[in-house]
Amino acid sequence: MAMDLKEIEKFIKEAMPDAIVEIQDLAGDGNHYSATVTSSQFSGKSKIEQHKMVYNSLKGRMGNELHALAIKTKES
Amino acid sequence: MDQQTNDLIKSEIENNDVCLFMKGTPDAPQCGFSMATSNILKVLEVNFKSVNVLENQNLREGIKVFSDWPTIPQLYIKNEFIGGCDIIKEMYENGELVKLLQTKGINFKNKN
Numbered sequence: 736m737a738m739d740l741k742e743i744e745k746f747i748k749e750a751m752p753d754a755i756v757e758i759q760d761l762a763g764d765g766n767h768y769s770a771t772v773t774s775s776q777f778s779g780k781s782k783i784e785q786h787k788m789v790y791n792s793l794k795g796r797m798g799n800e801l802h803a804l805a806i807k808t809k810e811s
Numbered sequence: 812m813d814q815q816t817n818d819l820i821k822s823e824i825e826n827n828d829v830c831l832f833m834k835g836t837p838d839a840p841q842c843g844f845s846m847a848t849s850n851i852l853k854v855l856e857v858n859f860k861s862v863n864v865l866e867n868q869n870l871r872e873g874i875k876v877f878s879d880w881p882t883i884p885q886l887y888i889k890n891e892f893i894g895g896c897d898i899i900k901e902m903y904e905n906g907e908l909v910k911l912l913q914t915k916g917i918n919f920k921n922k923n
Contacts, residue, residue: 786898787879798882
């Protein structure tokens with residue numbers, strides 16, 4: 736199964752409206768992505784918490800429909 | 812998660828200062844993210860225990876519940892979940908991983 740790049744961006748933005756989301760389809764197969772997410776909501780949180788926020792925004796798709804998503808989080 | 816799996820995870824991370832749950836083994840990783848993470852530990856010459864989740868389906872699912880983290884690999888140092896591949900890579904690149912190893916009293920070789 737695969738997930739569309741726009742769909743990933745939509746889920747992240749729904750959870751973090753102020754986020755700047757840059758997504759790359761690494762292999763061109765709709766299955767291996769990298770996302771850089773910049774949001775003020777990351778401030779004061781550990782890297783683990785920040786990445787969990789991104790995973791949570793995908794509502795259980797990570798590890799299921801979405802096989803590989805490399806995440807980089809930045810505070811804005 | 813069943814009790815047996817929970818106990819197994821606990822015993823691995825309590826008995827091994829550095830414990831990496833991964834797909835495959837350090838010599839034959841089965842996933843790029845697992846390979847990248849174990850390679851960082853190899854470069855730093857950290858003595859670590861690797862656990863191949865592909866050999867045990869209960870473990871593969873259980874470790875995600877245990878840490879509330881949806882992906883593998885997962886690195887534990889001294890009984891604490893440190894992160895997955897992206898976090899470990901970032902920590903390696905910005906020097907935080909080396910600092911953490913020092914703080915936790917883990918032997919490694921710093922080539923810088």
